Amino acid sequence: MMSTASFRALHDQLRRQVPWGACDRRGALGHLTAERVAAAAGEVRLGRTVTLAAPLASSGPDNPEPGARHMKRLPGEPSDVPGVSFAADQLVMNVHGDVDSHIDALSHVSYEGTLYNGVTTDVVTSQGASELSIDDVRNGIAGRGVLLDIPRLRGVSWLEPGDHVSVAELAAAEAAQQVHVGPGDVLFVRVGHRRRRAELGRWNVAQSRAGLHPDAMEYLAERQVAALGSDSNSDTAPSVVEGVAFPVHVLAIHALGLHLLDYLQFDDLVPACEAAGRWSFLCVIAPLRLPGGTGSPVNPIAIF
């Protein structure tokens, strides 16, 4: 268990390493320079694309407030429109809902009275976030994606809920997979959440969830990672920090300005990596344009 004081010290130390200045609103995406975007396109050789998102989840122990897609209009019904009829639907969903694949904007997390980079929480009103909203990422995130597969490293099918990924394991996974996480990479860490869910059924992820150890954020800062995604939500439950419930969210989003991608699915990606013989790829993440939004549902695409 990490003490509250140690956590705050870690937070502040990470905060001091952020090089972007007081007016920055993009956070770690600053590591994703144009050169690195262009270089990432070199990852594409096979012309194969793979989704990193899961289907909109139905109700269950891990999704108590499920979204829904309803039909507004069915084809073949009487219609005002001559010569053609349309099927159409409506979408209702929580942007940050467990366990739907989504991206967190930098306005998502408040810690000790501020958002990322000291922005005051009152920029978020009932009308949305006037700063640090997901629309700041309207041009998308395109960069080199790297998947570190921790269950593969351990020789297990998944990490049990409550377990965490250490810094040492991230380094060991790099070595085992012969890939090096570097500046501007979008790092994906697999804990096997979706596989466990598929095999054992759904459980209350608010109470128990595998994730990263907060220490791992030092590694991400050092490697100058641009964004972090997981098939869990990156944070363990219960928390390993005294008095702070989502320490990885706080360190990643609030201290480092890292956009988090939660509840992705890597079960299509792993075999694609195996088939390609490598664990890196061009990754494109395209949040919806939701002005004021504190996040967005997403379907990140890996291209090999």
Added chain:
Amino acid sequence: MMSTASFRALHDQLRRQVPWGACDRRGALGHLTAERVAAAAGEVRLGRTVTLAAPLASSGPDNPEPGARHMKRLPGEPSDVPGVSFAADQLVMNVHGDVDSHIDALSHVSYEGTLYNGVTTDVVTSQGASELSIDDVRNGIAGRGVLLDIPRLRGVSWLEPGDHVSVAELAAAEAAQQVHVGPGDVLFVRVGHRRRRAELGRWNVAQSRAGLHPDAMEYLAERQVAALGSDSNSDTAPSVVEGVAFPVHVLAIHALGLHLLDYLQFDDLVPACEAAGRWSFLCVIAPLRLPGGTGSPVNPIAIF
């Protein structure tokens, strides 16, 4: 004005050119082979990304049933979660709403009792589309994007509502822009809708709208285009076909199996093309994973 009979003949002629067989469910995306995806990555040189989507539209004459993003939780309020607080929101929106940027699945259009490729309309029930849903495109669309800018060709700011783009103009735009639309390309046709909207204000697009002439679908079929996007919805209003309201939708989606992208915005893309000195780019389109969905909101990303 094209007669209903001529339209049907055009539809059937296009239908006969589709080479994918009776079981096909991907339509013109079949033109986007792995080789072409891989080649499209070669378009990336500058490392610059640009959104092709517009912000979620508010209510107005062109959006009578606007979507909304509501706050579910504000930062800084009393919370059950120790040491951190979250901002979170909920999204409610029509998938095919004018004038929000979206992609149409092949189940969106019914013509003479069937969907694309003879699939019966009863695959779409109140529970969604069991075939031809947008989740068939879960792995996204990555390919070479090409923008043809018709107002630029004509030397005007925009096409007036009701006006249409002819085949000859598409060819002329290619020549003027020194770009050739070829097999597997994602074609974007700009009519200047967003610019007119920004300068003159909003109007009822259901009644008057610039778009493509139905003949242009022959050109798209011949060029083996993989998907078609527009800053309008590709169809003119009023229709130029007697008794058929959305002829381009019918020909593109129903006859050719072309996914349509409606109400995109190219006002960021045009200067990016100018700066890059070319009208082609890598384009990545990532629909949300909505099983059964007849479309999805999207934010297509152009990468130079």
Added chain:
Amino acid sequence: MMSTASFRALHDQLRRQVPWGACDRRGALGHLTAERVAAAAGEVRLGRTVTLAAPLASSGPDNPEPGARHMKRLPGEPSDVPGVSFAADQLVMNVHGDVDSHIDALSHVSYEGTLYNGVTTDVVTSQGASELSIDDVRNGIAGRGVLLDIPRLRGVSWLEPGDHVSVAELAAAEAAQQVHVGPGDVLFVRVGHRRRRAELGRWNVAQSRAGLHPDAMEYLAERQVAALGSDSNSDTAPSVVEGVAFPVHVLAIHALGLHLLDYLQFDDLVPACEAAGRWSFLCVIAPLRLPGGTGSPVNPIAIF
């Protein structure tokens, strides 16, 4: 266990007793004549009003797709409106959701290819019910309400899930409570669902639920009841009829044209009845005006 054939015979026998003719769309509300409405007002002596609805339910084992009320605007935030600010919210909910208090329109149930009174199911399209919608009850239901309290009769706190109320028990409750159910009455039958829920916690009501035995519908027909409400949904789970899942819904709504009120709460009503020394009252039910709706959330009010 009642056989499918016996059930159909019971259904047809009830159907034959309905006196309203082939064009009727109001069903058993026909029993609620103006004279009976006027007489029901005589129930009011104390001037006390009591809700028969439960609060909008949150997510839980008995409500897998909960509704939500979100804030659209908070007071005290910067606003365009001079001199005043408003709090406002938005409502998203399933009309027939377990376990929210609601009324079923006569279009809610389809049995052997028709709705109530032989109306074909194709009157219900994606645009709603063009016949038998809840807007047919726009003027509300005002009549004498009678509560029969079955747990009180049995001397228990509640009926266990799966248990059912027999015809004999309805008659015995009348005798014990010294009340007679008669023509035009709105009958409420308490099984103690809400009390069990409050004391033992929530459970999956789709799988196990106390309710009425289908035979009880004969009693309701004979007594010429105008509408039926319960703190459960009137049907037991599992069903006591072979091959028919909601036999009371079918008999009540489809055969008799009885509007059902599901998931009411009587925990405020019981002490009010006790205080008043009687089990009848003026009852007013005011569905929202949802044209095409197959039901509505409601808050029935008892007035003593």
Added chain:
Amino acid sequence: MMSTASFRALHDQLRRQVPWGACDRRGALGHLTAERVAAAAGEVRLGRTVTLAAPLASSGPDNPEPGARHMKRLPGEPSDVPGVSFAADQLVMNVHGDVDSHIDALSHVSYEGTLYNGVTTDVVTSQGASELSIDDVRNGIAGRGVLLDIPRLRGVSWLEPGDHVSVAELAAAEAAQQVHVGPGDVLFVRVGHRRRRAELGRWNVAQSRAGLHPDAMEYLAERQVAALGSDSNSDTAPSVVEGVAFPVHVLAIHALGLHLLDYLQFDDLVPACEAAGRWSFLCVIAPLRLPGGTGSPVNPIAIF
């Protein structure tokens, strides 16, 4: 034009007349004593019920963010449920949306930093109103309703947008209609909004709307009215008070604790009053049970 200072003086004067004490949360409903509720039942003689609500409004110039009722399930489709199938729908709507019939809770209006009776605005958070919510009215409002028909008094079809009802006119309408508004009455004031809308079409009610003059609130206070409803929203647009946009809302809700009912429809009520030969009736208002809600859609029922 009333000055801001005069308005504040009027507000404070009304505020001082409120007799309920510092802990009161029910406001003017305190005038609706049990005796008065019981007496109101004496209004029922004919046994006729009439809706005072309008159907859920579609999109238009007066309803830029319309609610919607969508089908979740259609009858006759393949279903998991044996022997029966259901039609079901979902409701999405703004609680206070123009021009849907609704009731305002006392938490709806904030003026000079407080809600009704000095309650601080921070009781309303993103989670709803912890005080003064509409669930405080869960037992409904049952009392004598009185309709004053101002267009009838003036011999016109409706009041033009921007026009207002004076105190003198309220008194004149009483005299002309031979009805006296007294303690505990629910007062309905007709300005003819719905009739104008039906005949001339919809217009932007945010900009121009007939309503009551703020002075009328003195009359309501003196008469000890329990609640106020209108076919408009009671306030004129533009406002007749300098610097205060909704003066009647402020005086009624904030100063007097009067629940307001907005955008009702009286086109069914007027002929019912004429047929009954009187302008008073039993009125029952049953808000939905929305804990934390700042209002609710309603369908008030008049019973003659």
